[in-house]
Amino acid sequence: MKICVVGAGWYGCHVALSLLQKGVKVDVFERSDRSISGASRYNQNRLHQGFHYPRDYETRKQSLEGFDWFIEHYGNLVATVSNNIYGIADKVSNVDFETYKQIMTASHLVYDDLVSSDIKSKFRNVSGMINTTEKLILNHQASRYFDDVLSGHITYKKFVDLSDDEIVLDLKDKYDFIIDCTWGCARKIPEFDYYYEPCIYFYYKKKIKVEFSMTLMDGEFFSIYPYDGDIYTLTSVRNTPISKTYDKNCVGELFQSAKQESYITRKRELFEEEVKSYYPEFLDDFEYLEPVFSLKTKLVSGTDYRGCMIAREGQLISIFSGKIDTLHIAEQEIMKVIFGE
Numbered sequence: 484m485k486i487c488v489v490g491a492g493w494y495g496c497h498v499a500l501s502l503l504q505k506g507v508k509v510d511v512f513e514r515s516d517r518s519i520s521g522a523s524r525y526n527q528n529r530l531h532q533g534f535h536y537p538r539d540y541e542t543r544k545q546s547l548e549g550f551d552w553f554i555e556h557y558g559n560l561v562a563t564v565s566n567n568i569y570g571i572a573d574k575v576s577n578v579d580f581e582t583y584k585q586i587m588t589a590s591h592l593v594y595d596d597l598v599s600s601d602i603k604s605k606f607r608n609v610s611g612m613i614n615t616t617e618k619l620i621l622n623h624q625a626s627r628y629f630d631d632v633l634s635g636h637i638t639y640k641k642f643v644d645l646s647d648d649e650i651v652l653d654l655k656d657k658y659d660f661i662i663d664c665t666w667g668c669a670r671k672i673p674e675f676d677y678y679y680e681p682c683i684y685f686y687y688k689k690k691i692k693v694e695f696s697m698t699l700m701d702g703e704f705f706s707i708y709p710y711d712g713d714i715y716t717l718t719s720v721r722n723t724p725i726s727k728t729y730d731k732n733c734v735g736e737l738f739q740s741a742k743q744e745s746y747i748t749r750k751r752e753l754f755e756e757e758v759k760s761y762y763p764e765f766l767d768d769f770e771y772l773e774p775v776f777s778l779k780t781k782l783v784s785g786t787d788y789r790g791c792m793i794a795r796e797g798q799l800i801s802i803f804s805g806k807i808d809t810l811h812i813a814e815q816e817i818m819k820v821i822f823g824e
């Protein structure tokens with residue numbers, strides 16, 4: 484059995500490693516010069532438990548299962564985040580604080596009410612806060628780990644155009660299966676309705692001692708999350724998307740215009756305005772560093788479904804997931820297809 488994996492993000496790397504451990508011959512092709520270099524590097528790196536998804540039961544369920552699985556398999560690639568807080572905005576939230584907590588409790592998610600603390604007193608216009616035990620995925624370490632364990636099996640700087648029928652035919656001749664792990668980028672997966680969302684978010688340096696993260700819910704709100712030491716990411720559901728397109732060929736141009744100084748400055752102002760209306764001391768506590776650009780592939784979903792899905796067209800299998808915590812589902816489904824397990 485010989486399998487080709489296209490894309491060395493979290494999904495491509497994990498699937499390739501699982502297959503190698505089963506004795507399968509695997510070749511991974513990655514267009515950049517290292518693993519974990521696409522969305523798997525440029526994201527908020529939160530190891531979810533489900534608190535982010537009050538509107539989708541299945542996503543919460545997959546996250547909670549995936550959290551324990553991830554710690555068991557990649558526990559050395561995660562860090563604890565002290566004071567990992569979710570707050571519910573007192574106006575325009577899709578759910579109120581009590582309902583939010585009932586949903587989480589019903590899904591067996593464990594949290595503490597944040598009754599009083601230095602952190603709580605920093606925020607206003609928030610109707611309630613909880614403290615959770617979600618973790619941080621250490622993506623630089625993950626990149627080094629996969630570069631090492633997959634060494635000899637990965638070819639870097641190798642772009643594979645899966646939208647070209649001749650290239651796919653050639654791969655089908657050489658391999659029993661081709662697994663597309665490019666998050667819907669190397670070709671359009673016919674079975675799924677999704678679009679591309681070029682994103683901007685920012686790095687800030689924390690100036691205060693206390694460690695915390697704050698995710699405001701539920702709707703178009705911001706999130707401040709640790710990234711690397713005192714460097715934090717600031718994302719915003721409202722302001723992070725640069726645009727939305729169904730045409731992959733438009734993505735480059737959208738990024739190009741977003742990288743202009745005037746656009747970055749305007750976006751930064753919007754992010755900071757938004758945060759300061761809930762966290763007035765934000766710019767006393769954090770210092771601006773730089774913008775970050777990343778591409779999100781997003782499923783069209785009425786409920787905010789962000790779980791893992793697999794599509795199969797003969798020898799060609801595609802993995803599509805909205806988060807890193809569903810590697811276990813990707814692995815299970817791939818093994819079912821390949822070995823009938």
Ligand SMILES: Cc1cc2nc3c(=O)[nH]c(=O)nc-3n(C[C@H](O)[C@H](O)[C@H](O)COP(=O)(O)OP(=O)(O)OC[C@H]3O[C@@H](n4cnc5c(N)ncnc54)[C@H](O)[C@@H]3O)c2cc1C
Nearest residue numbers: 490492493494514521522523526527528529643805806807
């Ligand atoms: C702003 C933002 C914030 C996010 N926050 C979180 C979060 O906090 N927690 C979480 O769990 N998830 C988060 N996500 C989602 C998460 O990043 C993705 O679900 C996950 O990284 C997808 O992994 P992947 O391996 O499928 O894709 P990727 O990491 O994108 O990997 C695909 C790889 O394929 C390569 N590739 C693409 N096309 C080709 C080709 N034609 N030939 C060869 N190689 C190719 C790319 O270079 C890339 O390395 C966030 C995403 C964004 C954009």
